[in-house]
Amino acid sequence: MTVVLEATGLGKRYRRTWALRDCSVAVPEGRVVALVGPNGAGKSTLLHLAVGLLGPSAGEVRVFGAPAASGPETLGRVGFLAQDKPLYHGFTVAEMLRFGARLNPRWDQAEADRWLERFDLPPGRRVGQLSGGQRTQLALALALAKRPRLLLLDEPMADLDPLVRHDLTRLLMETVAAEGLTVVFSSHVLAELATVCDYLVLLATGRVQLAGDTDELLAGHKLLVGPLRNPPRVGPHQVVEASHTDRQTTLLVRTAGPVHDPSWAVHDVGLEQLVLAYMRHPETTTLPRPSLAAVPSDAKEVSA
Amino acid sequence: MTWVAWRQQRPATVAAVALLATAGLVLVASGWQVTAVARDSGLAGCGAAGGDCQVLTEEFTSRYGPILEPVSLLGALLPVAIGLLFGGPLLARELEHGTHRLAWTQSVTRSRWLAARLAVAGAVLVLVSALAAGLLTWWWGRFDQLGISSRAALERGSLVPVATAVLAFAIATSAGALTRRVVPALATGLVAVLVVAIALNLAAQAWLPPRPLTIAYPAGQPSPRAGLDDQVLTSGYRDRAGRHLAAQAVDRLCPGTAGQAVDRCLAANGIQRVDRYQPASRAWQRALTQSALYLVVAALFLGVAWWRTLRPD
Numbered sequence: 349m350t351v352v353l354e355a356t357g358l359g360k361r362y363r364r365t366w367a368l369r370d371c372s373v374a375v376p377e378g379r380v381v382a383l384v385g386p387n388g389a390g391k392s393t394l395l396h397l398a399v400g401l402l403g404p405s406a407g408e409v410r411v412f413g414a415p416a417a418s419g420p421e422t423l424g425r426v427g428f429l430a431q432d433k434p435l436y437h438g439f440t441v442a443e444m445l446r447f448g449a450r451l452n453p454r455w456d457q458a459e460a461d462r463w464l465e466r467f468d469l470p471p472g473r474r475v476g477q478l479s480g481g482q483r484t485q486l487a488l489a490l491a492l493a494k495r496p497r498l499l500l501l502d503e504p505m506a507d508l509d510p511l512v513r514h515d516l517t518r519l520l521m522e523t524v525a526a527e528g529l530t531v532v533f534s535s536h537v538l539a540e541l542a543t544v545c546d547y548l549v550l551l552a553t554g555r556v557q558l559a560g561d562t563d564e565l566l567a568g569h570k571l572l573v574g575p576l577r578n579p580p581r582v583g584p585h586q587v588v589e590a591s592h593t594d595r596q597t598t599l600l601v602r603t604a605g606p607v608h609d610p611s612w613a614v615h616d617v618g619l620e621q622l623v624l625a626y627m628r629h630p631e632t633t634t635l636p637r638p639s640l641a642a643v644p645s646d647a648k649e650v651s652a
Numbered sequence: 653m654t655w656v657a658w659r660q661q662r663p664a665t666v667a668a669v670a671l672l673a674t675a676g677l678v679l680v681a682s683g684w685q686v687t688a689v690a691r692d693s694g695l696a697g698c699g700a701a702g703g704d705c706q707v708l709t710e711e712f713t714s715r716y717g718p719i720l721e722p723v724s725l726l727g728a729l730l731p732v733a734i735g736l737l738f739g740g741p742l743l744a745r746e747l748e749h750g751t752h753r754l755a756w757t758q759s760v761t762r763s764r765w766l767a768a769r770l771a772v773a774g775a776v777l778v779l780v781s782a783l784a785a786g787l788l789t790w791w792w793g794r795f796d797q798l799g800i801s802s803r804a805a806l807e808r809g810s811l812v813p814v815a816t817a818v819l820a821f822a823i824a825t826s827a828g829a830l831t832r833r834v835v836p837a838l839a840t841g842l843v844a845v846l847v848v849a850i851a852l853n854l855a856a857q858a859w860l861p862p863r864p865l866t867i868a869y870p871a872g873q874p875s876p877r878a879g880l881d882d883q884v885l886t887s888g889y890r891d892r893a894g895r896h897l898a899a900q901a902v903d904r905l906c907p908g909t910a911g912q913a914v915d916r917c918l919a920a921n922g923i924q925r926v927d928r929y930q931p932a933s934r935a936w937q938r939a940l941t942q943s944a945l946y947l948v949v950a951a952l953f954l955g956v957a958w959w960r961t962l963r964p965d
Contacts, residue, residue, distance in 0.1 A: 396753075399757050400756075400757075400964055401752075401753055401756060401757070401964065401965065402964055402965050403963070403964030403965065417756075417757075417761075417762075417964075419761060420759050420760060420761055420764075423757065423758065423759050423760070423761065424759030426757070427757075428753070428757040430750065430753040430754065430757075432750050434749060434750040434751040434752075434753050434754045435751070435754065436660070436751055436754075437749075438663060439659070443659065446655065447656050447659070448758070450653060450655050450656050451653065451656060451755075451758035451759060451760045452758055452759040453759055454759070487754075490754075494758070494759070
């Protein structure tokens with residue numbers, strides 16, 4: 349497994365507050381990563397550190413083995429789409445593409461033209477006259493025609509209507525699959541990523557709360573439903589979220605092996621359900637782990 | 653990168669050329685009018701004809717003096733305006749609109765990007781400000797021909813206006829890197845340019861070559877260098893023993909307003925007037941010194957902008 353993006357003890361402090369703290373993540377090559385967290389959790393900070401727009405206050409972040417933005421080679425392998433989709437408003441669409449062509453040696457004009465056509469963007473139109481959605485499309489076309497190996501997208505779909513969002517996600521995923529790109533999406537709405545991502549990084553107030561392969565995360569969490577038990581006792585399993593009615597207790601647990609207690613009905617959880625449970629309980633932290641099987645279960649759990 | 657840098661410099665260049673055209677219109681029109689009036693009043697040929705030009709000159713000055721000042725101020729500020737226009741938005745606009753996140757994440761290192769932006773902006777700036785300098789030189793030349801103004805000698809050569817524009821550009825660029833917004837960059841840039849330029853001029857006058865000359869002559873008499881367009885920096889008195897005399901002391905010694913009696917009294921006491929001055933003939937030397945000083949300080953400001961831009965936030 350090649351790691352394309354690796355943060356080690358990464359931290360970013362603005363005066364007294366830490367926007368990101370003690371963040372360690374490794375993004376394997378070819379993955380589609382959902383970087384999720386509530387507003388202000390540090391998603392943009394992490395991405396900006398990864399492209400060198402921010403410098404770390406602690407730790408380090410490496411992209412393809414080199415420090416972020418350490419040279420034209422590293423810069424050229426990373427495509428970045430900032431949250432506000434910055435473009436030069438005085439430029440025409442064609443001039444924006446020329447900008448991309450002049451600043452990127454691996455630029456693929458045919459690919460850029462194809463995206464323009466697909467999005468129906470008029471080359472002569474000034475960027476300032478484009479709609480928000482069109483600007484997102486143009487910015488994405490710029491990032492893709494650069495032919496990056498790692499694509500970092502900060503809230504890419506935020507200002508698109510659901511239909512365009514759906515289309516764009518599909519187109520993007522086709523491209524990603526065809527070229528074996530690694531993609532990191534950030535979003536505070538998981539719904540738009542749940543169907544496409546296969547790796548999840550959840551941030552809460554500047555720290556990594558949960559990280560890992562989505563399949564492994566889903567396999568490692570269960571929903572237990574049983575008669576009222578407050579406080580709940582579930583043996584070695586870690587309770588992420590508990591809710592009680594008069595007669596019934598529902599638990600979302602991180603399992604440490606099979607659940608033997610027959611009084612619990614065991615259900616699978618959905619990714620969105622899982623993420624929401626963690627987001628509602630930012631104090632519950634799960635350290636990233638390389639593989640579920642490799643580490644003894646009792647060594648993996650940390651409660652903050 | 654050159655195309656990108658030029659494309660980004662284009663709006664400021666268009667604005668600077670428009671500014672130059674407007675200023676040029678004012679300068680050329682006023683220049684022509686001056687020439688016409690001087691010709692019609694006979695002032696233009698007066699010196700050559702060997703006549704007494706005093707009355708004609710005074711008449712001309714009383715009529716055009718009030719216009720001369722504001723227009724000459726416009727002329728002096730023109731290179732500053734062009735420099736601010738080029739430097740203020742260079743980094744501040746990117747940072748304000750967030751487009752630096754686009755520019756700095758392409759396959760070009762930030763240092764190469766900045767070097768290209770500065771080089772292209774600087775080249776266009778030198779070109780435009782040289783045009784402005786030519787315009788100003790021509791305009792001062794109208795008055796120079798008539799013997800009305802000694803400024804022509806000081807403003808001669810395109811060097812100082814170009815260096816002024818480069819200084820303003822450098823200061824505004826670094827102000828933009830620090831304030832990260834266009835309007836504050838322009839505002840602080842303007843104030844900083846004026847303060848720095850005045851400070852540098854005073855410093856150059858005090859410490860840098862060409863050093864001012866000193867001339868002593870009997871008080872109450874006209875300076876032997878009268879009419880040579882010297883720039884007199886300080887003027888004082890000294891007594892027979894060579895000691896400096898305050899103006900009040902001179903006043904006590906020979907009371908009264910200027911007149912033959914006072915002149916005789918001054919002469920009887922052996923009091924001399926001492927002038928520190930820069931001869932007009934050294935205009936070129938002084939322009940060189942001033943320009944070199946401006947360029948060195950401009951390099952320092954560009955260094956600040958460079959350091960601030962290359963350091964990740």
